[in-house]
Amino acid sequence: MRLYMWGLLALAMACIVTLDSGTRGHTPISSRWNYNEHLFPIFRDQCGSCHIDGGIAPMSLVTYQSAYPWTQSIREEILGLRMPPWQAEDGFGMFRNGHALSARDMDMILEWSSGGYPQGPRDQVPPAPELPADWALGEPGVTLEMPEAFEIDAGTRELVRYFVLPSGTAADAAITAVDLQPGARAVVRSAAVFVDTAGVARQLDDADPAPGFADPEDGAFPSAPPVGVWIPGQAPVRMDGAGYPLPAGSDVVLRVQYKKTWITEGQAFTDQSRVGLYLADGDAAAIDSMLVTSPATVSGREVSFSHDIAGEVTLLSVIPEVDIESSEIQVEAVKPDGSRIPMLWLREPDSGWTSRFWFDAPVSLPEGSRLDITAVLDPGAERMPSTSLLGETAVPIRLAVDYVEGAPAAN
Ligand code: HEC
Structure with a gap:
């Protein structure tokens, strides 16, 4: 997965160089994928909750006319892992409430945006979706x-x-x-x-x-x-x-x-x-919450710290807050027998989009387990002023880990 992504990145970079040296207006169509048939479902499902008329993002991506002027910018945001704003890598932990762009979707977007961004068959223009007005889980209590x-x-x-x-x-x-x-x-x-x-x-x-x-x-x-x-x-x-x-x-x-x-x-x-x-x-x-915090001052390229967990617990979700310039944060659970469970790998953490990541399957840990956290800081990393959902701003890296005591709840 990782190697594949780097390959993809290199390929995409090569495309950027080749295409941008020509005249953009005359980009020949070399993309196998077109908007109406292939790209629209990706933009609707991965971007459309925000990039839609009246949504939180500055432009719609769910019509061809509104999306195509943005092809260059879309490629940059995707390669920079800034969009969509879900920073957790799939596979290192699995999550119930969202996921990163799949390598295949990424591949298709990049090929389309650098390959002339064709619209596709005119008789297959997809209907423009609207922002959903209903509660996703039905009427609340x-x-x-x-x-x-x-x-x-x-x-x-x-x-x-x-x-x-x-x-x-x-x-x-x-x-x-x-x-x-x-x-x-x-x-x-x-x-x-x-x-x-x-x-x-x-x-x-x-x-x-x-x-x-x-x-x-x-x-x-x-x-x-x-x-x-x-x-x-x-x-x-x-x-x-x-x-x-x-x-x-x-x-x-x-x-x-x-x-x-x-x-x-x-x-x-x-x-x-x-x-x-x-x-x-x-x-x-x-459901209770444990607050896991880094030392107040962190420096160097890599920062590691641990948190001992009291008793037997089942972990349900984690909210990470990172307000120091860093390229990644990894969280692993370590059982007393030394076995490690990957839980969360954040790439390019962005304090502007603090999320809660719900584990696909709750993580049961016996008494005597701990959490290991490793962060890779940017060279000369500085603190970024931020507010906190966790009521904690003294330390640069903090996590709220939600759990229930004992064995897993029926889920
Ligand atoms: C959760 C909401 C959300 C989702 C999902 C989302 N975006 Fe965005 N996007 C934004 C917001 C908000 C901005 C404006 C920049 C900012 O204020 O952070 C933005 C900015 C952008 C920009 C830069 C626009 C500019 O002004 O230069 C591009 C390109 C972009 N998004 C592409 C995408 C693509 C492609 C997807 C899906 C693969 C996506 N976004 C998913 C919210 C979202």
């Missing part, structure tokens, strides 16, 4: 809306804001899945959902005259990792037999990252997003 609309004024380019949504639940419950219906889809770049039992978010909200509150600089909130992380197009995952505790009457807190592109810059938006919570019907094992 509890739907909570932001109490007031929030205005993102024309002059603001990027902003993080928290909103308190009282759950109104009378009994203790367990959250098995979380989803979001963004209000202003063109600017809701990502979101996270927290459970607050201590009333901290309410106090912060009360102290701020506008709806919600800003990222508190003193780290007053969040004090625990989120129960839900949302990015356009990433499938929400529903747990079976396991859930995040939602004590009666607790507050649900929605964190929205608003971000404009050069298309939406200068426009004002109003957002009133909705959170969907799916609750367990019967008993559910409580």
